[in-house]
Amino acid sequence: MKIEIPTRSWDGLLIDCDLATMADTGEAYGAIRGAALGWKDGRIVFAGAADALPDRPEALCARVESAAGALITPGLVDCHTHLVFGGNRANEFDMRLNGASYEDISRAGGGIVSTVRATRALDDAALLQESLPRARALVDDGVTTIEIKSGYGLDQASELMMLRVAREIGRQLGVSVRTTFLGAHAVPPEYSGRQADYIDHVCDVLLPEAARSGLADAVDAFCENIGFTPQQTRKVFAAARDLGLPVKLHADQLSDLGGGALSAEFSGLSADHIEHTSEDGVRAMASAGTVAVLLPGAFYALRDTTLPPINALREHGVTMAVATDLNPGTSPMLSLRLAMNMACTLFRLTPEEALRGATVNAARALGLSDRGCLVEGMRADFVIWNAATPADLCYWIGGSLARRVVVAGQTVVARELAP
Numbered sequence: 001m002k003i004e005i006p007t008r009s010w011d012g013l014l015i016d017c018d019l020a021t022m023a024d025t026g027e028a029y030g031a032i033r034g035a036a037l038g039w040k041d042g043r044i045v046f047a048g049a050a051d052a053l054p055d056r057p058e059a060l061c062a063r064v065e066s067a068a069g070a071l072i073t074p075g076l077v078d079c080h081t082h083l084v085f086g087g088n089r090a091n092e093f094d095m096r097l098n099g100a101s102y103e104d105i106s107r108a109g110g111g112i113v114s115t116v117r118a119t120r121a122l123d124d125a126a127l128l129q130e131s132l133p134r135a136r137a138l139v140d141d142g143v144t145t146i147e148i149k150s151g152y153g154l155d156q157a158s159e160l161m162m163l164r165v166a167r168e169i170g171r172q173l174g175v176s177v178r179t180t181f182l183g184a185h186a187v188p189p190e191y192s193g194r195q196a197d198y199i200d201h202v203c204d205v206l207l208p209e210a211a212r213s214g215l216a217d218a219v220d221a222f223c224e225n226i227g228f229t230p231q232q233t234r235k236v237f238a239a240a241r242d243l244g245l246p247v248k249l250h251a252d253q254l255s256d257l258g259g260g261a262l263s264a265e266f267s268g269l270s271a272d273h274i275e276h277t278s279e280d281g282v283r284a285m286a287s288a289g290t291v292a293v294l295l296p297g298a299f300y301a302l303r304d305t306t307l308p309p310i311n312a313l314r315e316h317g318v319t320m321a322v323a324t325d326l327n328p329g330t331s332p333m334l335s336l337r338l339a340m341n342m343a344c345t346l347f348r349l350t351p352e353e354a355l356r357g358a359t360v361n362a363a364r365a366l367g368l369s370d371r372g373c374l375v376e377g378m379r380a381d382f383v384i385w386n387a388a389t390p391a392d393l394c395y396w397i398g399g400s401l402a403r404r405v406v407v408a409g410q411t412v413v414a415r416e417l418a419p
């Protein structure tokens, strides 16, 4: 059916492209060949077959552009990162290759706490300067929404600084940033041996202050044998619920502490890692609609051998997302496409599952229903790729394939065509 819009009113119209809309159309990838994509005021106004456009598309839009047959997907969503931090932990990488385990290093005062020291030593400007290039690397290859956690400050001033810097990164790069308060990431040195007191401090001071500042969109915790117990996590989640903030959880990465079910119990947006989650945990996630966020970068870097329960997730219909977990300790990974590749190679996701996991499902893991697929009314967040098919995006290991990255109708990365 032809649409009738007699006057020029759209902000942009791309013709001669293939869309992987990721909408549930019954087609793989929600694909539309010979397509067009139009947008106005930051929203998609047309995503469909070009032959459904009026005969003279220039009547709709002053800027009609041929995409020269390129593939266009929704902007990628990295729904789990810790990319704001000071210093790095290349030294621990070296130690692990000389025989130490992640747990050994963490117990010996390295690990998360060493990044806390390096982060606290910085001010806003220096922290921004160190962190911005990491975010830019993600955006350069197609990421338009980034979740960024606190959790390397662990006192009021430094946690708020991390969240402020995260938001500033979004402003500077012109991308969408969602912030997550992760005060329950590790016990800071001044609370050493007083884990319960620190959790009280998180619930009574740090979390309410983060909520009051308006700098946190969600709350996370590191529920692990080297992190916090399920009981302590429950306390933090109850405090988050009282403040009206949604929760998500670092769950069952190194051991099964029932983290998947715990996130589900609080209607968690997601349970992340979940290598050791039991089938009961998967069932609980399915009934709560809690997204499984798969983090193959950490699995790879720690040379983990326990795979997340992918088949159980599929069987029970749990939504799967894929993210970088970009952090200095266990996943210094600067490419979401690389995480997608690893989700395929290491976890046996199909390329379509991986691309869903980094678009529409990742948006859901952040509680966002206005992005992640190319459908009229959604945000005009999209990527024009130097790639022929959606599978190419998972197939190539690293590199830069994004030709143009557009956020809410604004171009934030533009590259020439590949030679």
Ligand code: DI6
Pocket: 082, 111, 112, 115, 185, 222, 250, 295, 298, 325, 327, 328, 329, 330, 331
């Ligand atoms: N996310 C985390 O927060 C921890 N592991 C993970 O996958 C630890 C991060 C760190 O070692 O700094």
Ligand code: FE
Pocket: 080, 082, 250, 325, 327
């Ligand atoms: Fe993490």
